Amino acid sequence: MITAGLDLGSRTIKLVLFDSGVRSSEVIDSGLKPLDRCRRLLGDKQYDKLVVTGYGRDLVAPELSGATISEISAQAAAVRFLYPDAASVIDIGGQDSKVIRLNEKGGVLKFEMNDRCAAGTGKFLEIMARALELTIDEFARTSLEAKRSVTLNSLCTVFAESEVVSLINKGEDAHAIALGLHQSVVTRVSGMARRVGVTGQVIFAGGGAKNACLVRLLEDKLNLKITVPDDPQITAALGAAIIAANGKNQGE
Amino acid sequence: MTLTANEQMWSELGIDLESHGQLMNALGPIYGEIYLSQKNRPQGMGFYDFVVGDIHGIRVKELREHAKDGGKVVATYCVFVPEEFCWAAGAIPVSLCAGTQFSVPVAEEVLPRNTCALIKSSYGFKLGRLCPYVQVSHLIVGETTCDGKKKMFELLAEQQPVYVMEVPNKRSTAGRALWQQEVRDFKAKIEELTGNEITVENLGEAIKKVNARRREFRRLSALRAADPAPISGKDALLATQVSMYDDVERQTQMITALNDELEERVKKGEGVAPKGAKRILISGSPMAIPNWKLHHIVESSGAIIVGEESCTGSRFYNELIPEGIGNLEDMLTALADRYLKTNCACFTPNTERLDDIIKMARDLKADGIIHYNLQFCHTYANEAVQVDRALAEAGIPLLRVETDYSDEDAGQLKTRIDAFLEML
Ligand code: SF4
Ligand code: SF4
Numbered sequence: 001m002i003t004a005g006l007d008l009g010s011r012t013i014k015l016v017l018f019d020s021g022v023r024s025s026e027v028i029d030s031g032l033k034p035l036d037r038c039r040r041l042l043g044d045k046q047y048d049k050l051v052v053t054g055y056g057r058d059l060v061a062p063e064l065s066g067a068t069i070s071e072i073s074a075q076a077a078a079v080r081f082l083y084p085d086a087a088s089v090i091d092i093g094g095q096d097s098k099v100i101r102l103n104e105k106g107g108v109l110k111f112e113m114n115d116r117c118a119a120g121t122g123k124f125l126e127i128m129a130r131a132l133e134l135t136i137d138e139f140a141r142t143s144l145e146a147k148r149s150v151t152l153n154s155l156c157t158v159f160a161e162s163e164v165v166s167l168i169n170k171g172e173d174a175h176a177i178a179l180g181l182h183q184s185v186v187t188r189v190s191g192m193a194r195r196v197g198v199t200g201q202v203i204f205a206g207g208g209a210k211n212a213c214l215v216r217l218l219e220d221k222l223n224l225k226i227t228v229p230d231d232p233q234i235t236a237a238l239g240a241a242i243i244a245a246n247g248k249n250q251g252e
Numbered sequence: 253m254t255l256t257a258n259e260q261m262w263s264e265l266g267i268d269l270e271s272h273g274q275l276m277n278a279l280g281p282i283y284g285e286i287y288l289s290q291k292n293r294p295q296g297m298g299f300y301d302f303v304v305g306d307i308h309g310i311r312v313k314e315l316r317e318h319a320k321d322g323g324k325v326v327a328t329y330c331v332f333v334p335e336e337f338c339w340a341a342g343a344i345p346v347s348l349c350a351g352t353q354f355s356v357p358v359a360e361e362v363l364p365r366n367t368c369a370l371i372k373s374s375y376g377f378k379l380g381r382l383c384p385y386v387q388v389s390h391l392i393v394g395e396t397t398c399d400g401k402k403k404m405f406e407l408l409a410e411q412q413p414v415y416v417m418e419v420p421n422k423r424s425t426a427g428r429a430l431w432q433q434e435v436r437d438f439k440a441k442i443e444e445l446t447g448n449e450i451t452v453e454n455l456g457e458a459i460k461k462v463n464a465r466r467r468e469f470r471r472l473s474a475l476r477a478a479d480p481a482p483i484s485g486k487d488a489l490l491a492t493q494v495s496m497y498d499d500v501e502r503q504t505q506m507i508t509a510l511n512d513e514l515e516e517r518v519k520k521g522e523g524v525a526p527k528g529a530k531r532i533l534i535s536g537s538p539m540a541i542p543n544w545k546l547h548h549i550v551e552s553s554g555a556i557i558v559g560e561e562s563c564t565g566s567r568f569y570n571e572l573i574p575e576g577i578g579n580l581e582d583m584l585t586a587l588a589d590r591y592l593k594t595n596c597a598c599f600t601p602n603t604e605r606l607d608d609i610i611k612m613a614r615d616l617k618a619d620g621i622i623h624y625n626l627q628f629c630h631t632y633a634n635e636a637v638q639v640d641r642a643l644a645e646a647g648i649p650l651l652r653v654e655t656d657y658s659d660e661d662a663g664q665l666k667t668r669i670d671a672f673l674e675m676l
Contacts, residue, residue, distance in 0.1 A: 055663050072671035096664065108675040113668055115654060115661070 004047040005241030006066065007074070007234070008034055008056035010094035011122070012207070014234045015041050018241035025234045035060050051244040053236050055095070067244070072100055072111050074239030079203045080106030081242050082229055087200025090218065090226070091236075092189060092208025094122045099192045101199070112192040119155040120188025122208050127157055128181045131164045132174055140211045143178035150180040155188060179213070186217040193222055204228050205235040258309045261316065265387035272382055275354050276308070279542060286548045290484055292524050294517070296510030297487050303494050304542075311498060312384040318344055319388065324446050327389035329374060330397055331563045332419050332591055336573070337439050339458035339500060341446040346385050347496035348392075350374035351543030353657040355382055363404065368628045369656040370540060371400045378411055385497065386412070391445055393438070395419050397598040398631060415441055421600055423592055435588035452580050459573045459587070461500045468507040469495070469569035475514045476558045477616050480523020481531070482514040485557020486547045487524075492564050493541040530555040530673050533613050535639065536624035537632050538563035543657060546624055549666055555673050558616040561609050562624070567594050570608075597631035605635070606642040613648050619676045620649040622669070627656045649676060 002023065007014040013030050017023040031037050038060050042050075050066035053074040061068045071093070079086045080102065089100040096113055097120050103109040118124050129139035150172060154160045160181070167177050202224050208214055209232035219226050229235055255263065263269055283304055287297075303311070315325050324343040328335070329350065338345035355376030356369060362379065363372055377383035386392070394405035394416040405414050417434050420427030439450055448454075469492070475482055491510065495503040517523065532555050534546065539562065547557055560566065573590045577583045595605035613621055623639055625632050636652050643650045651672040655661055 055667065058666070068670075070667050070670035070674055072667070073674040096667065108671060111668075111671060111675075113664065113671075115664070 001049070001245065002047045003241045003244035004042070004045070004050045004066075005074070005237040005239065005244060006038060006042070006050065006052045006054075006060075006064070007071070007237035007240060008038065008052060008054035008060060009207070009236075010055055011126075012094070012233070013037055013041060013054075014237035016234055016237040016241045017045065017047060018238065018245055022234075022238060025231065025237070027233055030056075035063055038064060049244040051240040053240040069240055069243050071096070071236050072098055072108055072113070074236045074243065075205050076100055076102055076106065076108050076239065077242045077246075078235040078239030079205055079229075081238070082235075083201060083203055083227065085201050086203045086227075088193075088196070088198040088202045090189065090193060090198070090202060090204045090209075091206035092120075092122055092185070092204075092211075092214060093206050094126075097121050097189050097192065097208070099189065099196045099198060101196050110196050112196050114188070114192070118157040119160075120185050120192075124157050124160070124185055125181065125208075125211070127161055128164060128178075131161050132168070132178065134174075134178075136211075139178055140182075140213045142175050143182045143213045144216070146173075146175035146179035148176050148179075149183055150176045152180045152184050155184055160184065182211075182213045182217055186214065186221050190218065190221045193218075198222065198224070202226050205232050207233045209233075258306075261313065262308065262384055265312075265316075265384050266381055267384055267387060268381040271380055272308075275352070275382055278354060279304075279307070279352075282542065282544075286544050287486065287490070290486065290524070292522075293487060294483055294510060294513050296506065296513050297490075299506050300487070300490050300494055303498070304490070308384045312388055314499075315344060315346070315385070315388045319390070324391070325389040326442070326445070327385060327392045329392075329401070330395045331568050331594055332395045332397060332596070333393045333417060334435060334438065334587055334591055335500075336455060336458040336462055336587060337442040337450060339461060340450045340454040341442045341448040343390075343442060343446050344499075346389065348374060348377070348383065348385055348389075349493065349497070349541035350377065351493075351540035351657065353659075355380055356657065358382075362407065366628050367400050367404075368398075368537075368626045370538065370626055370629075371404050373540070373657065375404050375408060378408055391415055391441075393417065397596055398629070400628075419596075419598060421598060423599060428589075428592060431592050432585060432588045435591070436584055439584065450580075452578065452583065455580070455583055455587075456575070456577075459583070460575055461504070463572045463575060465495065465500050465504045465507065466569040466572055468504055468511060471511050472507060472514070473559060473566065473569075473616075475511060475518060478518040478523070479531070479617065480521065480525055480527045480529065481556045481558055482517040482523055483510075484524045484547075484551055485532075485534070485560070486544055486551055488557075489539060489544065489547055489560060489564060490541075492560070492568060493539070496564070496568065525551075525554070525556040530676050531558045531617060531619045532556065532673075533559045533561060533609070533616055533618035533621045534565070534624055535561035535609050535612075535621055536636070537626040537629050539624070540564065545655070545657065545659075545662075546622070546653070546665070549662065549669055550622065550673075553666065553670055553673055558618055559612050561605075561612050563594075563596070566608070566612060567596070597635040602635060603638075606638060609639060610642065610646050610648065613643075613646075618648070620651065620672060622672070623650060623652045625652065625654040627654050
């Protein structure tokens with residue numbers, strides 16, 4: 001049986017076809033008409049079941065005759081599949097960040113998620129990269145190369161952005177600013193991680209894990225070794241496909 | 253322009269007809285979507301649909317009739333204010349609602365933004381002249397259960413008579429003595445307002461009436477322990493919310509009829525959700541009418557809410573006042589003591605609340621608890637840390653959510669709630 005997992009994120013849409021392993025995966029931008037994009041992405045692909053996750057799941061699932069699952073359960077399922085001994089998951093997504101603790105069976109034991117504000121999410125980094133006139137990859141690289149950091153006073157996206165602008169105007173080094181910004185995301189996320197009580201093997205899943213600076217800073221801050229899957233961006237979609245394979249179907 | 257009878261009445265009460273019209277136009281569709289779309293509702297809810305359908309009409313008219321004959325209307329915001337005195341002295345107590353985003357921007361013209369939505373909503377109702385219940389009341393009674401409210405009442409007093417009861421922070425000997433005195437002073441205040449004396453007889457009657465309503469609510473709560481649940485959490489919450497401003501005897505009748513119907517359902521094994529649906533207990537800040545947001549999200553995700561450990565729930569009906577006491581002094585003491593048992597987060601310590609939550613969860617066979625916190629409500633937010641610990645120890649899963657009345661975070665809330673339900 002082939003199952004499909006679709007992750008409708010705020011920035012990108014991910015599709016995974018699964019058949020006891022990842023058969024294929026694709027990532028595209030969400031754009032303004034995500035439903036149309038999902039339809040095109042699914043195209044004439046052959047699959048037996050579809051499960052949709054991500055913040056747009058309730059919007060598109062009924063249109064595509066799929067079931068839904070929260071991103072949290074989806075990440076848990078994928079991480080457990082990839083790393084049978086994993087105990088905790090960190091996911092820094094476009095607009096939500098989550099920390100999840102798994103139980104012995106791989107289910108969700110406890111989780112935390114950022115509240116409505118963008119601090120500690122990918123959105124925060126995206127806006128700050130723009131303020132520094134860097135692409136997101138350059139931004140991560142810049143901060144990895146930093147020798148020192150400036151401490152940002154504000155975790156709030158709006159205020160941090162003006163702080164960045166005024167630091168640049170004062171001639172502050174872009175490397176140091178970039179590192180300071182990454183640190184502020186990590187401060188937020190590690191606060192959540194402590195509340196959840198991350199232990200054991202920690203997997204950093206989701207798109208944010210592609211940012212090597214975040215990985216390093218999180219390891220330092222939490223004093224833990226963090227594992228990043230080969231293709232962290234597709235883990236939620238993979239989890240959805242796994243859940244589809246394990247029996248979740250439309251109407252369940 | 254010709255005004256309808258209701259509009260005529262509202263304009264006499266000084267309501268801003270235009271904004272009020274917008275509020276009413278918004279409420280109708282929301283009610284339809286949240287309430288009328290439910291399947292297999294108890295017939296007893298018909299009364300509540302009717303009440304909400306004319307939410308600022310019939311009841312306000314009753315209150316005005318009462319006032320025309322010289323009767324007084326006393327408005328409150330909190331379950332600490334003893335309604336028995338009002339009934340005893342021939343006044344009508346109404347609990348003001350403050351559960352809509354609609355009145356928040358109006359309030360933010362004056363109040364700080366980082367104030368809880370309940371405070372802003374209630375103040376906005378007055379400032380924007382949006383609420384006929386505020387307009388029709390002769391006295392608003394506040395209390396010192398939280399600092400934000402306490403200060404808001406001072407501002408409110410610039411516009412309408414306000415009387416504030418001091419609720420102690422500790423249930424110590426001194427705290428109890430203070431509260432005993434506050435209750436007696438409030439009695440005197442109501443006597444002065446109404447010109448009627450509160451006696452053993454009329455207070456005894458009032459205690460019985462309010463107790464009767466509390467008993468029916470306790471019965472309703474017990475019926476919700478059945479699986480499948482005979483009534484949705486949304487409907488039970490609505491019945492509670494409406495009871496807080498409606499006539500006490502009429503509510504006792506309505507809830508009794510509802511309970512009789514639910515009892516039949518339980519016998520037949522009928523419910524509003526399939527047997528085995530996930531059962532959730534809500535605990536935390538009050539949900540004033542028309543704040544149905546969390547209940548709606550949870551129940552739309554397929555779970556069923558089986559109880560509210562809240563002021564618009566158990567804290568409203570839990571404790572009874574002993575009946576049949578033959579002298580006024582002892583009655584007052586017993587009454588004050590009953591109210592002091594309210595497990596509000598304003599108390600330190602407030603361990604009784606933790607016990608209550610666990611007991612309710614067990615009695616109602618809840619699979620999990622959602623701790624509901626109005627954003628910027630510091631007492632409940634901080635107490636949630638202890639709730640978290642106590643529930644971890646009791647082995648009951650907990651999800652903490654912090655939100656306000658706006659819809660901005662509906663998507664995030666839904667993700668959290670879905671994940672929590674999937675996890676149970
Ligand atoms: S939470 Fe406390 S202050 Fe608020 S209504 Fe309840 S008892 Fe009153
Ligand atoms: S919810 Fe909290 S902050 Fe708001 S009025 Fe009640 S006690 Fe005060």
